[in-house]
Structures are given as C-alpha cells and as structure tokens.
Amino acid sequence: MATIKDVAKVAGVSVATVSRVLNSNGYVNVDTKKRVDQAIEQLNYRPNDVARALFKGRSKMIALFVPDIMNPFFPELARAVEDITNKNDYTFVLCNTDDNLEKVLTYMDALQQKSVDGIIIVSSTITAESLKRINVPVIALDRIFSSELSTVTVDNYQGARKATEYLIGLGCQRIAHISGPINASNAKNRLQGYLDIVSDEDWFLPSYVASGSFNLQKAKDVATELLMNHPELDGIFAANDVMGIGAMKAAESLGIHVPNDLSVIAFDGITMGEMATPSLTTMEQPIYDMGARAAEMLIEQINDQKLSRKNEAFSVQLVERQSTKRKRDMNE
C-alpha cells in the first residue's frame, strides 16, 4: 500500500506539502497541487483514518455512554445512535459506565487519546467538572446532568402528570409511585409530576412513594412491601417499564389481580412491557427518535462547534394495554 512518503517522492515535494494538499489547508502552488494529485492517483494512495486523525485531530468516531446496555431501555437507543453515526461514516463506540464516575473518567481519557469526535452521554452522576477533561462536543441524552450541554429528553414531568391523572380517571384513589434513582433528572421529574397531581387540591389524595432504582427486582421488593402495608392501594405508577413489570410480579405473588384489583401504569414503552402478561399500560417515549436526534445534533456540533446550545424534549404518549382498567364502582 502506498504511503504519504511515496506520494511525496513521486510528486517531488515534501510530506508536509502532501499533507497540506490532503487537508486543504495552508498555501500550495497550483502546479504543485496538480503534481501531488497526479501522484495520489498514480499510486492509488488512500490516506487512512488513522493518519487523518493524526493530522486533523479527528477520528470519525462517536461514543455513546450508557449505564448498562443490558437495561432494556438502552439497546433501542444504541441502535438509533449507531444507525445515524454509520450513515454519516462515523464508527460507533459503546461504553457501559455503570453510572460510576471513575469508570466514566477512564473512558474519557481513553477516548481523548483516540481523538474521538464527540460523545453522547446518558448519566445521572457525571459532573460538569469532569466534562472538562475532554475537549469535544457532548450531548446529554435522556437525563440532564449539566446545564451547559445540549440535551435530548422527553417531557418527564408532563408525562408523569398524565400517567397519574389517567389512574385517577379510572377511579383509583390510592395511588403509589415507584420512583427511579432520585439523582437522575428524569426520575426526579416523574416523581414531581406524580406528587403535584395527587396533592392537587382537586383530589388531595394521599401519596405513597418507594424507590425502585429503575431495577426490576428492587421494584418487586418495594412493591411487595407497599402492597402488604397498604392493602388499600388501587393504582401504581412506576417510573419505568421494568419496575412496572416488577410491580405486577409483586401483585401476582400476593394474589392481587392486575388489573381487576390494581391498575399499573409505567413509563418508557420498551418491548418487554408489551410482552408481559398482562401487557403493561405505559407512557411511551419515542426511544429510537431520541437516540437518532441526539446523534444528529452531535454531528451538527462536530461540524460547527460554534453552534449554540439546544434543548429538545419529545412528548410522551399514553399506550393503554391490559394492566389498567376502569374500577367497577365507577361504572355502577
């Protein structure tokens, strides 16, 4: 394979001159440029990405940080980001951070070494301070952790209000919320939406909150405790679908029928919720669209680093399935 040195030799110029021609920067005499172009063609020289990264400090690589690709919310997001990066000739790097700040910093250093072009981050723990370690555009996806970044999210607060109102509309009067980790902006906003509705003066319902950490087993455990301590509960709003499934498993193990005795609504719209029996009513996020939009915004920022900060929030949509039902005493 021909190297940049071979091109320089054939063209009778220096390597630096070939590099200037390749990167279209700096002055090059028209005749010289012609000689270099001819040498490139003659030798069938293709500068590889590694060389290009060294010259330009750009690698045609984009990274996505997620807590854990095994959490079923993230594969669709990752697929969307990869589809867009691939379409734009970027290579897609995936990093599982376990939302552990030390791991995040190690990834950042490694990616900096590789001249990564930009990063999309889903995180609750990264500090604005730690972002200073890396000198490339960053988009915050799904969760907001720094006011300085462009973000792609959904309207978590409105979605949570709608979910809670929906249960009230079905006749539920004793509604519990299983929340996500409270340092995550999305979990915090969903909790607030729930609280604002149940405590609204129109209804003034009691509130019941337990943290399920966005985790199925944890949600099953806290839902079991809630349902045992509060047999009066007739509705649960879980802050994500895997916790909604955990809540249904808890009800099943206690002999509480969903949806006859208890309505369960969740948040996300992952396939697993559709597959569950009963299938899970949920506030559906446009997961694929969110990932794709974040990747597009990142590429725009890579191409024009002077672009101003953007915050885009998609709306969520109620998808009614089998886990919720109008209470019988409402119909009578």
Add this chain to the structure above:
Amino acid sequence: MATIKDVAKVAGVSVATVSRVLNSNGYVNVDTKKRVDQAIEQLNYRPNDVARALFKGRSKMIALFVPDIMNPFFPELARAVEDITNKNDYTFVLCNTDDNLEKVLTYMDALQQKSVDGIIIVSSTITAESLKRINVPVIALDRIFSSELSTVTVDNYQGARKATEYLIGLGCQRIAHISGPINASNAKNRLQGYLDIVSDEDWFLPSYVASGSFNLQKAKDVATELLMNHPELDGIFAANDVMGIGAMKAAESLGIHVPNDLSVIAFDGITMGEMATPSLTTMEQPIYDMGARAAEMLIEQINDQKLSRKNEAFSVQLVERQSTKRKRDMNE
C-alpha cells in the same frame, strides 16, 4: 501538548529516530536513546493512540458485529465483550449488520481504515471470502460461518435433543419445532437435534416444523397457523426464547392454555423469558460467559497471531419454569 516533532527538536534527532525509540524497533545508539528519553520526560510527551496506531498499525480497538443489538440475546453478549475489552484497555466498537453482507463489507473497510485490532462476529451470512478483506484476527461467536476461524458457541445439537426429550418425558406426543433461519448454524443444529429425537425409533413421533426466523412476531404467526392446522399439538420447542414467547402469545390468542393444554420450551435464557407469564422453560446458554470467552480468545490472538485455531462449545442447561407441565393423562 508536546508533539513528536518537539521531542525530536529538543533531543536534536529526527522524528524517525524518536519513533524508533518509542516503538523499540530498529537500531538506536545508547546515547541517542538517552537524549530522546530525557526530551520525552522534559516535555511530558505522551504519544497518543492515534500516533501509535499509525506507527504500529494497531489502534487498541476491538469491534463486535451483531445482527441487531435490539434482539434481546445480544445486549448481554455485548456487555460481556465490552467488559473484557475495557479491562484490557481496548475501546469497544459495536456494529449492527442486520446480517446484510453489503453492510458487513462497508464496516470492514471502515474498521480497516481505523487499524482495528480484531473483530468478533455473530453472523449467518458472512462468507469466508469476504473475511479476506480484513487482515486482523476474527472470532466467530454463537454461529459458525467459516471453518477457518476460532469459534465460541454452545452445543446446540445436544441442547435441542435434551429440550425435545424433556417434552417427551412430560408425556408430549405431538411436538412441533419453530426453527430459526436455516442458514444460521445454531438454528440448523437445533432443528437437527429436534428431528433426530422425534424420528428416533424409540418414539417415532410425527414432526412439525415451521420457520420463525428468530423473530417474535413471525413465530407468533407461524405458531398460530400450526396450532390451527394441528389441534393435536401438545408441545412446542422453539429455537429461541423470543420465538417461545411468540408461541405462547399465539396459544393465548387461540384460547389454548399454556402449560395445561400445551407445553412450550425454548432456547437462550434471556431475561424476557423469565419475565413472561407464564415464565418460559428454556435451555439456558451461558450468554455472558460466551461473550467474555470470545473477547479473551480474540485478545490472545491479537497478542500472538500464530496461535492455532480453537473451537470452544459451552453446554446448555435446562431451566424449568411455568410454561411446561407433565401431562395429566401421564399421572393417571
């Protein structure tokens, strides 16, 4: 940040000499080496990965090709590969190929340009021929598509025999198989295991086979057709868990009770099967261990490209859940 040029200037040597010192190759005078080392220290110079890749043709990057990360079998595999690559200071690149040969070739060219160090491939369609485009170690994971590569799989044939025998042991006499795409080696071996058991002279049972393409909706459709055309069916062995869930959905929609009227067993051991109601009996693969082993083997091969080819097959394990049940007439 200091560059290799700065080091050369301070040490009073050429860039090529600094490069020889950095890469410990070629002759360098002891005094010269000392001067270079001092210059490196004085300038706090750190050759970045991009420069290293250019010199050594190695990038500290490993790629994983999967058909689609949204298929719930792959996130756990990807997580395992990423854990091992990360532990060994490699960056993890994920490519969704849709099992489309043209996409695969485009990825290969892009990764070659980036001097990727090795690739782990899950594929049914890649030809040995197309692998010649890329000059790095490759491990075939989950499916075997070239006899020239090292592989990490499970014993699909034995696993399928055991699944089918298990249904017979429960008293099932009319057992259907929902197969994967027949160009995938794992699907082919699972089909063969099923066929060899039902046609065994000990039982000589009829066989019923329909292809569900490892896809939930497709499996639901073909299972609906099978169950309508053959009301005598009392057992289904699906070649993967998502198709097992599809078969259960088909039975549910036809008013056929699982497991009272129909036992369903599948293959994989993904979380979604555990979450389904009824929870899905399955032949569980050690998915995480497979991914981790493939990554370890790849790194061994990157470090010693003379290593001989290895084929490792994990065994699978029966996990009994709620979707299978001894037939009542067997107990009476």
